Amino acid sequence: MIGLNSVGVLVPSLVGFAFILPLLGKLIKNVKFFHIYAALASLWAAILATYNAYLVFTAGTQVYPFGGWPPPLGIAYELDKLNALLGMVTALVMLAITIYSAWYLKDYEGVAYYYTLLLGLEVGLIGCLYTGDAFNLFVMLEVLSISAYALVGFYRSKPEAVEAAIKYGMFGAVATTLYFVGLVFIYATFGTLNMADLAFKLTFYVYYPVPNPFSGTFFGNPYVASAVALALALWAFTYKSAAFPNHFWLPDAHPEAPTPVSAALSGLVVNVGVYAIVRFLYTIFGPSAFVVQLRDAVLIALLVLGIASGLIGALMMVVQEDIKRLLAYSTISHIGLVLVGVAIGTSSTLNQNSLAYVLGLAGGIYHMVNHTLGKALLFLVSGILIALAGGSRKLDDIGGVGRRYPLVSLALFLGVFQLLGVPPFGGFFSKLLIYSAYMEAGMPYVSLMVILISAISLLGYVKLIYASVFKVGSPKVEQTTKVSLPTAIVLALGIACLVTGLATTYITSMMFDVVGSFATPQGVYDYWQSFFNTLLNLASGVMR
Amino acid sequence: MRFLKVRNMDINGFLFVFMLSTIMLNLVISLYGVFARPSLIKKIIALTILSDSGNVLAIAVGFRDWPSGWSPSTPPVLNVTSPKASDVVSFARVAVDPLPQALVLTAVVIGLAVMLFLVFLTLQIYRLYGTTDVRKVAKLKG
Amino acid sequence: MIEPKLISYLFMAVAGALSLIATYLAVIEKDLVKAVIYSAIQSTAYTILFYLLMAPDIALVYIPVAVGLYPAVVFFLIKKTERFEESG
Amino acid sequence: MFLDPLTATLILSGVLAFTALITWFIYSVVKSNPTNVSEEFKEPYLAGEPTSTLSRIDAPSNTLFWGFIYGLSRKLYHYLRERMHSGILNEWGEYMSVYLGLLSLIGLLFTALILLRGG
Numbered sequence: 077m078i079g080l081n082s083v084g085v086l087v088p089s090l091v092g093f094a095f096i097l098p099l100l101g102k103l104i105k106n107v108k109f110f111h112i113y114a115a116l117a118s119l120w121a122a123i124l125a126t127y128n129a130y131l132v133f134t135a136g137t138q139v140y141p142f143g144g145w146p147p148p149l150g151i152a153y154e155l156d157k158l159n160a161l162l163g164m165v166t167a168l169v170m171l172a173i174t175i176y177s178a179w180y181l182k183d184y185e186g187v188a189y190y191y192t193l194l195l196g197l198e199v200g201l202i203g204c205l206y207t208g209d210a211f212n213l214f215v216m217l218e219v220l221s222i223s224a225y226a227l228v229g230f231y232r233s234k235p236e237a238v239e240a241a242i243k244y245g246m247f248g249a250v251a252t253t254l255y256f257v258g259l260v261f262i263y264a265t266f267g268t269l270n271m272a273d274l275a276f277k278l279t280f281y282v283y284y285p286v287p288n289p290f291s292g293t294f295f296g297n298p299y300v301a302s303a304v305a306l307a308l309a310l311w312a313f314t315y316k317s318a319a320f321p322n323h324f325w326l327p328d329a330h331p332e333a334p335t336p337v338s339a340a341l342s343g344l345v346v347n348v349g350v351y352a353i354v355r356f357l358y359t360i361f362g363p364s365a366f367v368v369q370l371r372d373a374v375l376i377a378l379l380v381l382g383i384a385s386g387l388i389g390a391l392m393m394v395v396q397e398d399i400k401r402l403l404a405y406s407t408i409s410h411i412g413l414v415l416v417g418v419a420i421g422t423s424s425t426l427n428q429n430s431l432a433y434v435l436g437l438a439g440g441i442y443h444m445v446n447h448t449l450g451k452a453l454l455f456l457v458s459g460i461l462i463a464l465a466g467g468s469r470k471l472d473d474i475g476g477v478g479r480r481y482p483l484v485s486l487a488l489f490l491g492v493f494q495l496l497g498v499p500p501f502g503g504f505f506s507k508l509l510i511y512s513a514y515m516e517a518g519m520p521y522v523s524l525m526v527i528l529i530s531a532i533s534l535l536g537y538v539k540l541i542y543a544s545v546f547k548v549g550s551p552k553v554e555q556t557t558k559v560s561l562p563t564a565i566v567l568a569l570g571i572a573c574l575v576t577g578l579a580t581t582y583i584t585s586m587m588f589d590v591v592g593s594f595a596t597p598q599g600v601y602d603y604w605q606s607f608f609n610t611l612l613n614l615a616s617g618v619m620r
Numbered sequence: 621m622r623f624l625k626v627r628n629m630d631i632n633g634f635l636f637v638f639m640l641s642t643i644m645l646n647l648v649i650s651l652y653g654v655f656a657r658p659s660l661i662k663k664i665i666a667l668t669i670l671s672d673s674g675n676v677l678a679i680a681v682g683f684r685d686w687p688s689g690w691s692p693s694t695p696p697v698l699n700v701t702s703p704k705a706s707d708v709v710s711f712a713r714v715a716v717d718p719l720p721q722a723l724v725l726t727a728v729v730i731g732l733a734v735m736l737f738l739v740f741l742t743l744q745i746y747r748l749y750g751t752t753d754v755r756k757v758a759k760l761k762g
Numbered sequence: 763m764i765e766p767k768l769i770s771y772l773f774m775a776v777a778g779a780l781s782l783i784a785t786y787l788a789v790i791e792k793d794l795v796k797a798v799i800y801s802a803i804q805s806t807a808y809t810i811l812f813y814l815l816m817a818p819d820i821a822l823v824y825i826p827v828a829v830g831l832y833p834a835v836v837f838f839l840i841k842k843t844e845r846f847e848e849s850g
Numbered sequence: 851m852f853l854d855p856l857t858a859t860l861i862l863s864g865v866l867a868f869t870a871l872i873t874w875f876i877y878s879v880v881k882s883n884p885t886n887v888s889e890e891f892k893e894p895y896l897a898g899e900p901t902s903t904l905s906r907i908d909a910p911s912n913t914l915f916w917g918f919i920y921g922l923s924r925k926l927y928h929y930l931r932e933r934m935h936s937g938i939l940n941e942w943g944e945y946m947s948v949y950l951g952l953l954s955l956i957g958l959l960f961t962a963l964i965l966l967r968g969g
Contacts, residue, residue: 211723218730222737229741235748239757242660242741243939247946249667249734250654254950256727257647257674263720264681299964303957311950321949324935324942328760370960377956381949392935395762395927635771639811642778646785646804653789655943659847661794661839665801668832669785675820676808683815689765695816716816724820732827739839746843753848754939761937 082131083153084140086124087203093117094195101188111178114191118167118174121198125167132160137593137602139208139610152610154208154272156603157593158441161586162351163205165445166344169452170198172565176456177336179561180463190230190334196223197340204348208607210269210360213352214256217316221248224345227337228329240328247325251315258308265301271360272607275600278302278365302367306374309356317349319378319415320385323408327392330407331400331469335459338400342407343452347444350411353378354418358437358595359603363426372422379419379522386412386529393536398469399458399544402536403451406495409533410447414440416526417510421595425517432517437595438587439509446502446576450494453569457488460562461544471543478545483563485545490570492537494577497530502576505584632685640680646673660742660752664735671731675724682717696721774814781807792847794840802833879921 094117097110104110132138132155140153155163174194181187200220207213225248229241263269266277281298311322318326326346330338357378361371389409396402417440426433458469464481465474478485490501497503507526514522576583593599650673653666684693696718700707742752749757781804788800805828812821934945 211726215726215730218734222733225737225741229744232744233748236759238741238744238748239759242738242745242757243942245734245738245741246654246660246663246667246939247943249738250651250670253667253671253674253731256671257677259723260674260678260681260720263678263723297961300961303960307950307953307957311953314949315946321945324945327935328937332760367960369963370957373956373960374953377952388930391926392930395923395931632767632771635768635775639771639774639778642775642782645782649782649785649789651947655947656940657789657847658940659794661836661843662789662797662847664839665794665797665836666789668828669788669801669804672805672808672828676811676815679812679815679817679820682817686767686770689767692767692770693816695818697819721817721820724817725823728820728823728827732831735832736835739835742839743842752843757939758937762931762935 081138081140082124082127083138083155083206084142086121086128087153087199087206090117090121090195090199090202093120094192094199097188097192097195101186101192107182107185107187110187110191111181114174114195115171115178117195118171118198121202122167122171125163125202128155129160129164131155132157133589137606139606141610141614151212152208152270152272152607153206154603154607155206156599157590158354159205159351161441161590162347162444163202165448166201166205166347167198169343169448169569170201170340172569173336173340173452173456176339176459176562176565177334179559180334180336180459190227193223193227193230194337194340197227197337197345200224201344201348205351208271210259210262210271210274214252214259217252217255217312217348217352220345220348221245221252221316224248224329224341228333228341230334230337231332234332236328237332240325240332244325244329247315247322251312251322254308255312258305258312261301261308262305265298270607271355272604274360275362275365276604276608278361278367279600281366299367299370302361302365303370306356306361306367306370310353310374310378313349313352313356314378314381315349317346317353317411317415318385318408319349319411320381320388320408323385323389326408327401327404330404331398335400335455335462338404339452339455339459342404342455343448346407346411347448350414350418350440350444353415354437354440354594357418358421359600362597362600363421363423363595364597364600368423372424375419375422378415382412382415382417382419383522383525383529384412385409386416386525387532388412390529390532390536393533394539396536397471399461399471399474399540400455400469402471402540403454403458406454406533406536407447407451409529410443410451410495413507413510413526413529414444414447416440416522417443417506417513420513420517429517432513433595434588434591435509435516436513437591438584439506439511439513441590442502442509442583442587443506446494446506446573449569449573449576450491450503453487453491453566453573454495456562456566456569457484457491460484460559460566461488464559471539474544475547476545481559481563483567484559487563487566487570488541488544490573491566492541494573496534496537500577501573502580502583505577505580509584509587636685640677643673643676643680647677658753658755660745660754660757663754664738664742667738668731668735671727675727675731678720678724678727682720684714684716687714770814774811777807777810777814780804781811792849794845794847795837797847798833798836798840801836802829805829805832 097113100113101110128138138155138160142151142153177190177194181190184190196219200216200223203216204213204220207216225241225245228244229238231237259269262274266274266281268274268277315322330342333341357371357375361367363371365371386409389405389407389412393402393405393409396405417436420436420440421433425436460481461474461477461484462469464477468474478488494501494503497507507530511523511526514520514526591599593602646669650666650669654663654670657663657666686692691714694711694715696715698707698711703711745757746752751757784800784804784807788797788804791797791800805824809821809824809829812818812824
């Protein structure tokens with residue numbers, strides 16, 4: 077039997093931490109206890125996630141079958157380098173956000189409820205990333221979504237917050253339900269929902285068609301099932317990641333949430349959507365799967381959507397008057413860039429130019445990490461600025477608060493440079509990777525669009541910096557507000573941004589490693605090979 | 621055109637396919653309801669129909685055709701307390717697939733949670749805006 | 763001699779058709795109370811389908827939730843808010 | 851490098867026409883024409899300027915660049931902000947369902963392709 081290990085214990089222990097909180101909230105009235113409790117729970121998650129990433133990068137892909145059931149029957153967590161890395165980044169940023177929440181909600185009474193939802197959000201995030209089972213992904217997506225809807229509507233007497241929450245929730249429920257319908261089609265044809273098993277079956281289905289014994293009559297056509305499942309799953313995931321026509325909820329939902337939650341939503345939750353897209357299009361419906369033409373068409377659609385959301389996000393960002401709304405549109409723009417990066421893997425690129433393939437994917441994943449750090453930093457800084465300006469989110473009212481707090485302004489500059497792609501920062505190198513990937517692949521117009529998107533968004537960032545630092549206004553700075561704790565956090569994130577740029581040779585080679593673990597035929601082979609090894613170990617354990 | 625033909629397409633097969641297509645149409649109609657009807661309450665009703673249709677589809681996928689005209693397939697419940705190997709074998713030959721049923725149980729519970737949450741939010745929207753018409757609930761724009 | 767299999771499948775088809783009609787009416791109906799009633803009819807048809815598709819356990823869960831709880835909650839919501847959907 | 855006269859003429863006249871077009875466009879933007887600006891239309895808020903200066907109905911013609919940008923952005927942002935990001939759930943639903951339809955269409959074309967090939 078497989079005992080407890082760090083891969084399996086993380087999500088269940090976080091669930092325990094989260095759902096004991098309402099009970100504790102009845103018993104304990106001291107608000108400080110909850111701040112420390114949530115910070116410790118986050119710290120626990122961050123340590124475990126970092127350890128898991130270390131384990132994966134040194135010892136290879138980890139599989140954990142829950143309860144010792146062999147994977148196609150039970151649920152299995154499967155960590156390759158992609159989700160281990162993203163899980164680590166997620167847990168570390170969540171740690172920063174949780175500590176920041178202690179400052180943000182220092183005068184608020186109902187913190188037990190807030191932290192339950194925030195830890196529930198973390199459960200959803202890490203569960204979505206770690207899981208190796210497509211149905212468990214649906215469940216975790218729902219956990220994530222319900223926490224996110226509730227956090228967006230956290231100020232439930234504010235009309236805008238409730239409006240944003242119901243707009244987000246209504247179509248979000250449609251998206252997850254459509255994903256479920258897609259899963260039904262997959263299960264009907266292939267008889268499994270385990271991702272590694274699916275990757276295996278989609279590679280070899282043409283040679284050894286093994287239809288589901290229960291429903292081989294109507295649903296048996298693998299082409300129809302793949303087409304329906306891919307269309308519906310992609311729609312749901314682009315909703316979660318806010319790509320162009322499905323992006324409408326984001327600029328409403330992210331600004332209306334409490335500021336730490338905005339940072340989590342904008343930096344981390346959209347990543348889950350991109351991660352799921354990557355997992356579906358590269359590992360499950362991978363380059364060696366039998367539905368190559370469908371995959372190519374979908375990737376081209378994704379490229380167009382990525383460019384469109386990059387442009388629209390950048391354009392809309394320029395005209396915002398609300399600092400958090402500006403940052404939310406910037407998220408749409410950056411997710412567009414990430415999608416442009418990960419949409420490179422058409423079969424022709426893979427066959428003719430594998431360098432471009434690896435460059436584009438590495439650039440996409442790298443940009444995802446860079447954007448997470450930069451955007452979480454900027455949202456947290458915006459929270460400080462808003463508090464200093466007396467609670468108004470208007471750029472006009474913030475006018476020049478930053479010049480009295482040079483450390484906060486420094487952090488703001490670091491974050492903006494990261495997102496803008498100024499040379500020593502990570503954002504520059506990831507944009508460069510995406511740019512050179514498309515130059516390499518013989519699609520220079522896409523590279524030009526990447527530059528154009530950056531150029532348009534420059535206006536928005538200049539406006540942000542101008543309004544919050546350089547502008548001479550007469551803002552009502554609240555002298556009573558102490559900002560030493562959040563300043564320390566945003567500076568730490570700023571240093572992280574700088575490190576992603578300065579250590580770029582190391583990180584880029586790590587990203588190539590990551591791409592090798594999930595997107596190449598060898599990587600997909602390893603993915604299901606380690607799954608079957610676990611299966612064999614379990615079977616031999618049962619025999620003994 | 622091999623895939624267009626359904627195996628054993630007798631009258632029973634036709635009826636089953638008819639039932640499936642009504643469920644698919646339900647999916648489409650309820651999608652229209654969520655996307656295009658103005659009232660939030662109507663959207664919630666359409667949303668429950670949408671998720672229920674998905675559930676029925678999942679159960680129909682796990683369904684096994686009756687082995688013969690007189691003996692039905694059975695629910696995935698083994699009704700022998702200490703089963704012998706022969707019991708299990710004969711059970712596995714006639715029982716429907718249990719896994720979609722487990723999935724649907726989970727999905728029903730999750731759908732209930734989401735629906736109650738949306739109902740609460742709609743109530744709050746009515747308190748704050750005085751309407752449930754989404755065309756009037758548009759403070760956030762641009 | 764009509765086989766019981768045919769009867770079972772016929773019931774499935776009839777339940778499907780009933781749910782289709784009920785769904786259509788529930789979606790286009792302007793009076794929300796009537797829409798909820800149509801949606802309850804559709805839920806009943808689905809319960810029959812669950813039973814005929816050899817999932818009695820799901821049917822047992824589904825009856826209290828979809829035929830009992832959902833309409834009750836939505837009726838409560840309609841009572842607290844408004845009854846008619848405006849044309850659109 | 852020498853061009854043959856025909857190509858040179860074509861290129862030259864093309865460049866002239868393009869310049870004329872740009873000049874006309876800039877002129878039509880810069881020329882203040884307050885009558886065709888509707889009352890409720892919101893001015894795009896581009897670069898950190900205080901909102902109070904935005905209530906002027908003429909485009910700021912003191913700089914050619916900003917005049918150009920404002921003129922260009924007026925139509926674009928009218929579409930982006932008033933039509934697309936209107937904040938009404940059902941109008942978002944139209945865009946989203948078009949996208950869902952597009953994805954379904956890709957799937958449908960793919961299946962049709964496979965079936966026609968006799969897969």
